[in-house]
Amino acid sequence: MKRTGILGPRGTHSEAAAVRLNELSAEKSELVILPEIFEVLSAVETGQLDAGFVPVENSLEGSVNITLDTLARSEELIVAREFVYPIHNQLMARRGVELSAVTKIFSHAQPISQCRKFLRENFPTAELITAPSTARAAELVAESAEPCAAICTERAGTLNGLEILAAEVQDNMANTTRFFEVRRRAENFAPENLDGDKALVICQIDGSRPGALCGVLEEFAWRRVNMTRIESRPARTGLGEYIFFFDLEVPAIKNLLFDAVEDVSRKSVWLKNLGVFPVINA
Amino acid sequence: MKRTGILGPRGTHSEAAAVRLNELSAEKSELVILPEIFEVLSAVETGQLDAGFVPVENSLEGSVNITLDTLARSEELIVAREFVYPIHNQLMARRGVELSAVTKIFSHAQPISQCRKFLRENFPTAELITAPSTARAAELVAESAEPCAAICTERAGTLNGLEILAAEVQDNMANTTRFFEVRRRAENFAPENLDGDKALVICQIDGSRPGALCGVLEEFAWRRVNMTRIESRPARTGLGEYIFFFDLEVPAIKNLLFDAVEDVSRKSVWLKNLGVFPVINA
Numbered sequence: 001m002k003r004t005g006i007l008g009p010r011g012t013h014s015e016a017a018a019v020r021l022n023e024l025s026a027e028k029s030e031l032v033i034l035p036e037i038f039e040v041l042s043a044v045e046t047g048q049l050d051a052g053f054v055p056v057e058n059s060l061e062g063s064v065n066i067t068l069d070t071l072a073r074s075e076e077l078i079v080a081r082e083f084v085y086p087i088h089n090q091l092m093a094r095r096g097v098e099l100s101a102v103t104k105i106f107s108h109a110q111p112i113s114q115c116r117k118f119l120r121e122n123f124p125t126a127e128l129i130t131a132p133s134t135a136r137a138a139e140l141v142a143e144s145a146e147p148c149a150a151i152c153t154e155r156a157g158t159l160n161g162l163e164i165l166a167a168e169v170q171d172n173m174a175n176t177t178r179f180f181e182v183r184r185r186a187e188n189f190a191p192e193n194l195d196g197d198k199a200l201v202i203c204q205i206d207g208s209r210p211g212a213l214c215g216v217l218e219e220f221a222w223r224r225v226n227m228t229r230i231e232s233r234p235a236r237t238g239l240g241e242y243i244f245f246f247d248l249e250v251p252a253i254k255n256l257l258f259d260a261v262e263d264v265s266r267k268s269v270w271l272k273n274l275g276v277f278p279v280i281n282a
Numbered sequence: 283m284k285r286t287g288i289l290g291p292r293g294t295h296s297e298a299a300a301v302r303l304n305e306l307s308a309e310k311s312e313l314v315i316l317p318e319i320f321e322v323l324s325a326v327e328t329g330q331l332d333a334g335f336v337p338v339e340n341s342l343e344g345s346v347n348i349t350l351d352t353l354a355r356s357e358e359l360i361v362a363r364e365f366v367y368p369i370h371n372q373l374m375a376r377r378g379v380e381l382s383a384v385t386k387i388f389s390h391a392q393p394i395s396q397c398r399k400f401l402r403e404n405f406p407t408a409e410l411i412t413a414p415s416t417a418r419a420a421e422l423v424a425e426s427a428e429p430c431a432a433i434c435t436e437r438a439g440t441l442n443g444l445e446i447l448a449a450e451v452q453d454n455m456a457n458t459t460r461f462f463e464v465r466r467r468a469e470n471f472a473p474e475n476l477d478g479d480k481a482l483v484i485c486q487i488d489g490s491r492p493g494a495l496c497g498v499l500e501e502f503a504w505r506r507v508n509m510t511r512i513e514s515r516p517a518r519t520g521l522g523e524y525i526f527f528f529d530l531e532v533p534a535i536k537n538l539l540f541d542a543v544e545d546v547s548r549k550s551v552w553l554k555n556l557g558v559f560p561v562i563n564a
Contacts, residue, residue, distance in 0.1 A: 038398075059521040062514075065344060065395070084521065109391060109412070113347070116320075130391070130412040174520040211503035213512060214496065221493035228522055230495060231514055232344075238456045239341040239366065240510055 001030050004051040004181070005040040008033030011135035011156025017085040017179055018053045020282050029053075035132070041070045044182055045077060052182045057229075058087070059176045060114045067180070068233050071274065072202050072243050078189065078275040079200050081181040085282040089115055089134075089175075091166040092157035093141060093149040099165050104129060104144075106137035107151035115151055117171040138162055192258050194276040198228070199248045201261055203271035204235055207242055212267070219263045220248065223256040250276055283312050286333040286463070287322040290315030293417035293438025299367040299461055300335045302564050311335075317414070323352045326464055327359060334464045339511075340369070341458045342396045349462070350515050353556065354484050354525050360471065360557040361482050363463040367564040371397055371416075371457075373448040374439035375423060375431040381447050386411060386426075388419035389433035397433055399453040420444055474540050476558040480510070481530045483543055485553035486517055489524055494549070501545045502530065505538040532558055 007014040010033065022029050032049060034040050040052040055064045071077055089111050093102065104127045105112075105119065112119070112128055119128065131137035134152035141150040142160035149165055150157065157164070191199065205212050220227050229247035246264075251257055257276075265271040289296040292315065304311050314331060316322050322334040337346045353359055371393050375384065386409045387394075387401065394401070394410055401410065413419040416434035423432040424442035431447055432439065439446070473481065487494050502509055511529035528546075533539055539558075547553040 057521075059516055060518050062347060062516050128414075130414070132410075132412070172518055174518070176521045178521065207510065211499075211506070213509065214499035214503035217493075217496035217499055221496035224493070227495065228489065229514070229524070230512075232512060234339075234341055234344050236342050236454055236456070239339075239458045239460065242511070 001028060002050045003032055004029035004053050005032045005034050005043050005049045006053045007037055007040060007055070007133070008035060009133060009135040011138060011153055011159050012133045013087055013153055013177060014053070014055055014179070016153055016155055017083060017177065017282070020085065021053070021083045021179070021181070021280065024280060037064070037066045038070060041067070041074070041077060041182060044184060045074055047184065050183070051080065053179055054182060055177050056180045057178045058110060058114070059174055060170070060172055061110050063231055065233065068231065068245060071182070072233065072272070076184050077182050078185045079180045079277045080183040081277050082198060082279040083179040083181065083282065084279065085177050085179060087114070087170065087175045087177050088153065088168060089151050089170045090154050090157060090164050091149050091151055091169045092138065092162035093147070093165045094161070095163050097147045097149065097165070101147040102126060102149045102165070104146060104148035105151065106131050106140045106148060108132070108134045108137065111151045114170045114175060118169045189275070191273050191275045192254065195278070196276040197250055197279045199250055199257060199276045200274040201246045201248065201264065201271065202243060202274065203264060203268035204241075204243050205268055207240055213244070216264050216267050219260045219267070220246070223260050225249070225251055225257050225260050283310060284332045285314055286311035286335050287314045287316050287325050287331045288335045289319055289322060289337070289415070290317060291415060291417040293420060293435055293441050294415045295369055295435055295459060296335070296337055296461070298435055298437055299365060299459065299564070302367065303335070303365045303461075303463070303562065306562060319346070319348045320352060323349070323356070323359060323464060326466060327356055329466065332465070333362065335461055336464060337459050338462050339460045340392060340396070341456055342452070342454055343392050345513055347515065350513065350527060353464070354515065354554070358466050359464050360467050361462045361559045362465040363559050364480060364561045365461040365463065365564065366561065367459050367461060369396070369452065369457045369459050370435065370450060371433050371452045372436050372439060372446050373431050373433055373451045374420065374444035375429070375447045376443065377445050379429045379431065379447070383429040384408060384431045384447070386428060386430035387433065388413050388422045388430060390414070390416045390419065393433045396452045396457060400451045471557070473555050473557045474536065477560070478558040479532055479561045481532055481539060481558045482556040483528045483530065483546065483553065484525060484556065485546060485550035486523075486525050487550055489522055495526070498526075498546050498549050501542045501549070502528070505542050507531070507533055507539050507542050
């Protein structure tokens with residue numbers, strides 16, 4: 001069976017999403033839990049694991065930087081599948097703890113941001129404590145003697161004996177996370193032979209030339225290749241130097257996409273084509 | 283004296299940068315320390331403070347999302363000045379603690395990312411604990427009985443009786459942070475009357491139309507208005523809907539900039555002009 005690394009511990013949104021994707025897939029994975037996104041991707045790069053399943057973007061919070069930065073720096077990784085998964089955050093506490101008594105709230109940094117409005121309105125004076133994952137936050141609440149609460153998945157809370165104090169506490173119901181299943185680039189990797197809905201292209205553009213990014217976008221625009229997303233990350237070589245991530249829809253005439261990528265490559269400092277892949281909805 | 287809100291506690295990179303900008307400025311500020319970036323910006327919006335000084339981008343880690351998101355959502359805030367400040371991270375511990383004994387490292391999430399390589403190579407098994415600020419991390423280390431260390435400014439460590447275990451631990455010497463001094467929009471706010479080096483424009487573009495972003499960038503490109511940065515953030519209305527931030531150089535013929543912004547405004551769902559402002563280097 002294929003071995004897929006995921007971000008743990010048990011009870012994180014990542015684990016819940018990975019379990020769901022596994023249910024929907026013909027080829028099943030053994031899910032291997034690792035403590036950090038970086039370790040998941042490294043284990044795929046070195047061949048210790050067949051695949052890695054990592055979050056890439058949340059509809060409220062934006063990009064998961066460590067995922068983008070690692071994909072940009074790797075020569076080995078490609079995207080095999082995209083999975084779109086709705087996120088549900090619960091405020092959970094030990095049995096008997098009352099909402100009004102809560103003075104400390106534990107969670108991962110992303111859910112804290114995703115629930116900013118809820119927290120400001122209901123807990124203006126509570127101390128917000130950042131844990132490495134929502135699952136770890138639930139453990140910390142289970143272990144604490146104080147009247148505290150965690151923002152976590154229902155699964156993480158229940159695994160730790162917690163109960164729901166307030167349900168669906170995210171500020172916005174449009175709270176969805178995109179995940180990538182990442183694999184190692186094969187020796188004869190040829191994106192034009194792949195089938196799928198989307199493509200991911202990463203490149204560094206010389207930002208000191210006015211209109212350089214515009215020139216790149218024109219290659220997609222005149223061929224009517226739809227860009228569903230553009231993201232920039234620092235090139236880490238100095239302020240003002242950026243790497244761009246283009247999410248592209250695969251057009252009916254696939255060659256339009258590959259011609260555009262070739263022309264963009266000529267206008268870039270460097271370019272990586274991470275392949276064409278299917279998008280699966282939860 | 284003008285009252286300027288900054289991110290505390292004492293000893294953060296933000297405080298060190300604010301103190302430095304104050305030294306360089308003719309008009310001095312009384313620095314008012316607040317615990318969160320959001321509170322700094324809210325206090326400016328409501329008029330409790332005259333100005334706010336907040337980080338907006340780091341050359342290694344990228345954007346400070348809460349700053350961008352708050353600027354995008356506010357009708358009141360404009361950018362008065364930009365300050366470019368180099369960041370120095372130190373690994374600091376209580377006197378007598380040896381490097382090899384350290385099992386726990388406290389810091390803010392951004393320095394932890396900025397020192398990822400250093401940490402992976404020197405502390406592969408240490409527990410990394412995220413604190414609300416580097417200054418708070420230094421306090422936690424000072425209070426702890428365990429052999430732990432903080433990644434913080436030299437100032438924060440010294441304020442807490444810590445000593446340097448390893449100096450300049452950031453992965454990359456090109457570690458610089460951009461800050462904005464933010465003020466309230468005046469009633470007769472007219473960016474075309476302002477003097478400065480750069481402009482910031484924020485707009486939402488209908489991403490469902492292929493080539494929509496390209497059409498916007500063309501307005502800048504054909505007028506040779508140099509875009510030093512483009513950043514996207516989720517519009518929080520659903521996956522695939524984005525707000526764009528354009529950092530623009532003010533051209534010699536200022537009208538080229540304002541004509542471009544007007545044409546971009548026509549092609550956008552909405553647009554906010556946050557003004558023209560000077561850039562100051564530390």
